[in-house]
Amino acid sequence: MPMTVAEKILARASGRPAVSAGEVVEPRVDLAMSHENAALVINQFREIYAETGIEARVWDPSRIAIIFDHRVPAESAKTATNQKRIREFVALQGITKFHDIRADQGGICHQILPENGYVVPGAVVVGTDSHTTTHGAMGAFAFGIGATEMASVWALGAALNIEVPETIKVVVSGVLPEFVSPKDLILHLIGRLSAEGANYKVLEFHGDAIRNMPMSGRLVLSNMAVEAGATAGIVPADSETVRYLREVAGYKGELDLVQPDRDARYVQTVEVDASQLTYQIACPHTVDNVKTIDRVEGTKVDQIVIGSCTNGRADDLAVAASILRGRKIADGVRMLVFPASWRIYRESMKRGVIDDLINAGAIIMNPGCGCCLGVHQGALGDGETALSTTNRNFLGRMGNAKAQVYLCSPAVAAASALTGRISRPPKGVSKHDATFQFPAPENDACVEAG
Amino acid sequence: MTQPSSSPLLKTTLVWKLDDDVSTDVIYPGRYMATVLPSETPQYAFADLPELNKKLATGEFPRGSAFVAGKNFGCGSSREQAASTLKGYELAIVARGFARIFLQNAINLGLRTIVCPQIEASVGDALEIYEERVVNTTTGKTFPIEPLPKSRQAIIDAGGLIAYTRSRVVAENSPES
Numbered sequence: 001m002p003m004t005v006a007e008k009i010l011a012r013a014s015g016r017p018a019v020s021a022g023e024v025v026e027p028r029v030d031l032a033m034s035h036e037n038a039a040l041v042i043n044q045f046r047e048i049y050a051e052t053g054i055e056a057r058v059w060d061p062s063r064i065a066i067i068f069d070h071r072v073p074a075e076s077a078k079t080a081t082n083q084k085r086i087r088e089f090v091a092l093q094g095i096t097k098f099h100d101i102r103a104d105q106g107g108i109c110h111q112i113l114p115e116n117g118y119v120v121p122g123a124v125v126v127g128t129d130s131h132t133t134t135h136g137a138m139g140a141f142a143f144g145i146g147a148t149e150m151a152s153v154w155a156l157g158a159a160l161n162i163e164v165p166e167t168i169k170v171v172v173s174g175v176l177p178e179f180v181s182p183k184d185l186i187l188h189l190i191g192r193l194s195a196e197g198a199n200y201k202v203l204e205f206h207g208d209a210i211r212n213m214p215m216s217g218r219l220v221l222s223n224m225a226v227e228a229g230a231t232a233g234i235v236p237a238d239s240e241t242v243r244y245l246r247e248v249a250g251y252k253g254e255l256d257l258v259q260p261d262r263d264a265r266y267v268q269t270v271e272v273d274a275s276q277l278t279y280q281i282a283c284p285h286t287v288d289n290v291k292t293i294d295r296v297e298g299t300k301v302d303q304i305v306i307g308s309c310t311n312g313r314a315d316d317l318a319v320a321a322s323i324l325r326g327r328k329i330a331d332g333v334r335m336l337v338f339p340a341s342w343r344i345y346r347e348s349m350k351r352g353v354i355d356d357l358i359n360a361g362a363i364i365m366n367p368g369c370g371c372c373l374g375v376h377q378g379a380l381g382d383g384e385t386a387l388s389t390t391n392r393n394f395l396g397r398m399g400n401a402k403a404q405v406y407l408c409s410p411a412v413a414a415a416s417a418l419t420g421r422i423s424r425p426p427k428g429v430s431k432h433d434a435t436f437q438f439p440a441p442e443n444d445a446c447v448e449a450g
Numbered sequence: 451m452t453q454p455s456s457s458p459l460l461k462t463t464l465v466w467k468l469d470d471d472v473s474t475d476v477i478y479p480g481r482y483m484a485t486v487l488p489s490e491t492p493q494y495a496f497a498d499l500p501e502l503n504k505k506l507a508t509g510e511f512p513r514g515s516a517f518v519a520g521k522n523f524g525c526g527s528s529r530e531q532a533a534s535t536l537k538g539y540e541l542a543i544v545a546r547g548f549a550r551i552f553l554q555n556a557i558n559l560g561l562r563t564i565v566c567p568q569i570e571a572s573v574g575d576a577l578e579i580y581e582e583r584v585v586n587t588t589t590g591k592t593f594p595i596e597p598l599p600k601s602r603q604a605i606i607d608a609g610g611l612i613a614y615t616r617s618r619v620v621a622e623n624s625p626e627s
Contacts, residue, residue: 048615048616130528375481395473401498
């Protein structure tokens with residue numbers, strides 16, 4: 001039976017020769033990721049074992065990843081206490097993939113996982129975070145779940161009662177114009193599909209524009225697949241996946257680059273000509289309220305944010321620095337930059353990217369989710385407007401229901417910081433070397449996944 | 451096909467209407483996410499909609515009251531607090547559609563969710579919810595219910611995911627297994 005990537009991965013993980021959309025399966029889980037909401041998972045996990053007389057032990061402590069990123073350092077006593085409880089649980093259970101609030105290991109979960117080689121093609125990844133779809137960029141089947149469902153995974157090592165999703169094939173051809181980025185591509189797609197257009201479905205990305213896209217861009221596409229409602233957003237693995245895993249993540253194990261069958265069944269095919277795209281802006285208060293920049297150009301902004309699991313990567317910061325180098329952000333604008341990991345922060349420092357951003361007036365924050373979810377580190381005042389490279393603009397998202405959030409690419413965010421209004425990147429900017437890649441890590445911390 | 455059932459599973463009143471695409475940020479704002487326990491989350495339900503938050507907190511809506519929402523209710527974050535905060539008030543959510551993770555969380559926690567793509571109702575209308583239809587007895591109109599994902603039925607039958615997983619854990623640990 002011909003299968004999509006999602007069907008192949010779910011068949012293998014469920015011990016079946018083949019599955020097709022609509023079947024209910026119970027795939028074994030290769031990696032189970034949580035962040036601070038592990039506090040609730042721990043509570044629910046203990047609840048499962050309550051009054052059974054059975055000791056509450058996780059199924060495999062080497063397959064659980066816990067990364068502190070949503071509230072780092074803790075913004076409240078309550079969070080600090082949650083983090084403390086999680087540390088105690090990690091020690092008790094012997095959980096190995098734990099990334100604490102430290103500059104030698106920390107960052108946003110959706111950057112830490114790829115960067116450390118925790119996700120390989122063909123893997124089943126679950127996370128108590130809706131943006132777990134990010135890891136589909138590695139050719140894995142990765143999806144978000146709630147805390148109680150994660151507790152169940154911790155107990156049993158399998159995702160219970162998963163309906164095999166249908167797949168939408170997204171074919172992207174052509175070359176993106178200068179400064180038009182994967183963020184513009186995915187915003188355009190979300191606008192076309194709508195916020196629920198891919199509900200219960202998988203987006204599988206194909207076409208020469210995808211094949212030529214570095215992993216950092218693919219991670220943006222998969223990350224925001226969930227904003228169209230998708231269960232997962234998968235980029236079938238190829239030589240770029242292998243390069244990233246070997247050279248950036250230092251992964252040394254065997255790799256199986258799961259491919260869809262040529263005659264796999266797709267419910268829908270969406271074609272995009274990348275060369276025809278321009279800058280896209282998601283306007284308040286839904287992510288699918290996407291407009292081309294000409295329709296919102298000139299809108300006054302108060303806060304610019306570059307960062308998050310969507311656009312806090314080294315090339316995102318470098319593009320922004322290229323535009324800001326030797327210039328100053330506009331009076332009355334504050335610009336916050338959240339590198340997605342400490343490794344990115346340090347590499348960006350070495351390249352002079354951080355200097356360029358600081359000289360322009362940007363504030364460099366510690367890696368983490370920052371103000372994206374409205375907890376701390378950059379609230380908006382009543383009536384204020386943020387322009388952000390993050391992934392959500394729902395009412396109240398940045399902590400104030402009387403403020404508004406627009407979403408855009410790093411290039412548009414940087415250009416708009418210079419003018420204080422939504423603006424296109426200026427012409428004639430010399431870019432930081434866009435081909436820069438991380439050197440291979442020196443340590444050998446990666447684990448086998450299989 | 452199941453035969454139309456004769457007695458309603460729930461007789462309720464529509465107490466609040468919501469639009470399409472109500473996100474989990476609106477249902478349970480991110481700044482309260484450090485509060486995790488289901489017993490503590492209800493106080494922050496719809497905290498950015500103060501009027502609604504107050505009506506809930508002061509017990510203005512009897513348990514079992516219905517909210518009617520548009521498409522894609524619960525879109526966005528996977529935060530389970532968005533389901534537990536509504537479960538705390540024992541609301542029934544009738545929506546034209548739900549986002550995947552929210553619906554899954556709701557079923558796992560036993561929050562009553564009804565997928566009713568054509569629902570039309572106004573605040574104050576009396577609703578009767580049957581297995582396969584919602585009847586608005588105020589307007590006399592009937593609207594079909596879309597069944598919940600079949601993959602979740604075993605969890606609903608077990609009374610929620612904790613109970614379901616517990617039975618699996620016990621079975622795995624029994625001497626015969």
